Amino acid sequence: DADVTQTPRNRITKTGKRIMLECSQTKGHDRMYWYRQDPGLGLRLIYYSFDVKDINKGEISDGYSVSRQAQAKFSLSLESAIPNQTALYFCATSDPGTGTDTQYFGPGTRLTVL
Amino acid sequence: GENVEQHPSTLSVQEGDSAVIKCTYSDSASNYFPWYKQELGKRPQLIIDIRSNVGEKKDQRIAVTLNKTAKHFSLHITETQPEDSAVYFCAASRETSGSRLTFGEGTQLTVNP
Numbered sequence: 001d002a003d004v005t006q007t008p009r010n011r012i013t014k015t016g017k018r019i020m021l022e023c024s025q026t027k028g029h030d031r032m033y034w035y036r037q038d039p040g041l042g043l044r045l046i047y048y049s050f051d052v053k054d055i056n057k058g059e060i061s062d063g064y065s066v067s068r069q070a071q072a073k074f075s076l077s078l079e080s081a082i083p084n085q086t087a088l089y090f091c092a093t094s095d096p097g098t099g100t101d102t103q104y105f106g107p108g109t110r111l112t113v114l
Numbered sequence: 115g116e117n118v119e120q121h122p123s124t125l126s127v128q129e130g131d132s133a134v135i136k137c138t139y140s141d142s143a144s145n146y147f148p149w150y151k152q153e154l155g156k157r158p159q160l161i162i163d164i165r166s167n168v169g170e171k172k173d174q175r176i177a178v179t180l181n182k183t184a185k186h187f188s189l190h191i192t193e194t195q196p197e198d199s200a201v202y203f204c205a206a207s208r209e210t211s212g213s214r215l216t217f218g219e220g221t222q223l224t225v226n227p
Contacts, residue, residue, distance in 0.1 A: 042219040045216075101213070103150075103160070107156075107157055
């Protein structure tokens with residue numbers, strides 16, 4: 001779904017570095033989410049935002065922070081990356097006003113922390 | 115909070131056979147149950163969903179059933195094809211203004227030609 005984009009697509013960084021993952025959408029959705037995917041652990045919610053002024057922690061927010069710069073942009077930051085944050089990160093959007101809260105995922109960012 | 119358990123974690127079937135993936139949820143107030151398919155190297159995409167006011171929904175070879183009393187729901191794929199090979203995720207939520215999805219851990223389905 002080209003309406004939800006993520007940058008970078010792949011990133012290798014070192015322990016202790018600060019890194020930002022960015023998500024942009026052209027779907028006009030108010031709701032945006034950041035998930036982490038590890039093998040065998042499914043999709044775990046890090047943070048979510050229901051509008052520009054609303055930020056909520058998910059189930060695994062420790063070590064992460066987010067910024068909702070605009071309706072279309074939602075960034076995830078790792079202030080001091082550690083190796084166990086190596087994972088595949090997905091951004092998603094949704095709009096319950098359409099009658100369903102279907103989530104539309106971006107292509108993912110593969111992050112490796114050495 | 116909601117807890118979703120998904121079984122099996124891996125499933126291998128022969129082409130043409132049926133596949134069934136089962137999920138249980140803990141929050142009796144959950145009323146929205148989507149299923150997502152994630153092909154290798156791709157993003158998850160919605161394939162079917164069901165709400166608590168119906169017990170079954172079909173879309174061609176895919177169907178989902180819901181048992182609210184037992185708090186479980188299942189994905190059924192008939193006449194499986196190699197292109198059905200993927201990871202399938204179930205999820206649950208209260209479809210209200212403040213809700214968000216809780217995902218199961220996924221099932222790797224392999225359809226052997």
